[in-house]
Amino acid sequence: MTTSAKDTYNILITSTSPIFHEGVKALIKRHTSQQGHITEVNNMNEMLHMLAVHDYKAVIIDNLDAEFPTLNMTELKFKYPSLKLLYIHFQTKNKKVNDRVHYLSHRATDESWKAMLNILLPSKIETQKRKSSLNLSQREKEILKTLVSGKSSKEISELLHISLHTVSTHRKNIINKLGIKTISGLTIYAVMNDIIRLDEMKGI
């Protein structure tokens, strides 16, 4: 397991200033209750080395520091396609360049940091997306029943006369709504909610 199951974050902080490190760490800890790793480096080489060796979700870079000229974005973009970058700079405006590159002023408010960390960390996006109603639609219940019966996506698409893509979409919606990822887990839910009967489960 590298990051995975516990939804831990993995952040790299780059600055020559101890105050910067302590400050950013404190902000992160204040705005998330998740577990995670923070690595601190104070030069570019070390930063590039760490990026090459470990899997990071985001890098926070001290742009106030002459030591760290704005990096060559293209290279990082190709090498680490899912890495998010946050630059802390002198200007008073916060800025978003694209989904992966952000700028925050060193005077950014607590609220700005909270919002920023929501973007940087593999946060509760899943729970935010999850519909508050846990009611599965009739179709979703049908699909769930076939899933826990051990049918493959292909078999389900043939059985219900829908495309494989549709099966896949339903499956994802079910998993998202319930927050249950394994077939075994879906089985418990299905039986307890009378979507499938115990005797129908026998022999599976």
Place this chain on the structure above:
Amino acid sequence: MSKNITKEDILADVILGNSNILHVIERFSIPLGIENKTVASICSEYEIPLEAFITAINIYNDTSYMPEFKRDFESIPGYLKYLYLSHQYFMGEKIPLIQSLVEKLLLELNSPKASTIPTFFSKYIDEVTEHINYENELVFPYIENLYAHYKDNIPLQEAKAYSIDIYGAHHSDIEALLMDLKNILIRFVPYKTPSPILRKVIQNLFELETDLFYHTRLENEVLIPLVATLEQEIRHQ
């Protein structure tokens, strides 16, 4: 969060700061009644590799701790012994405890539909058992042999023809099962009044998950890179 634990720290205070460390000392075979002894003096007294012990307690103490790579092959037996004893704890103590609680839960739920829960947990146990046996019977002996070859020139058992990178992938299915069980027990088992048994099951699942998390970190972030380095050095000889 906290600063790193070092060899000069007083072990009793470390434990008082974080009860997880109790598991660590037990798995390094350190008995309690540790007075004001430092980490260093305890490791010396019980002949425990200092670096291995310090790495382990730091992993269990702080999730943001990132172990630095150290080429300390002499720590390998210490890590292996630790991991063996962890396995014994999971299989011999924690899982049986949860299993007996689940049986009580089933009685309390008093419904045939609820049998899906112990069935699920049995499946979980099977997966964990298989994984632990795999480590105990294949991975760890391989590492032991590798280290013995490095240290005492014991012949390599080529028949095992194995390399450490195969090993990394197994952990995530087991984690997903545990997460699902916690989620189901919290969200989808409707009670009219609080159930202490249900609460105990869930609490123990959380504790098991945390323990496994640190256990896996030790394997993935410390032992595997160390063994990969050892493999490389041996191949270049």
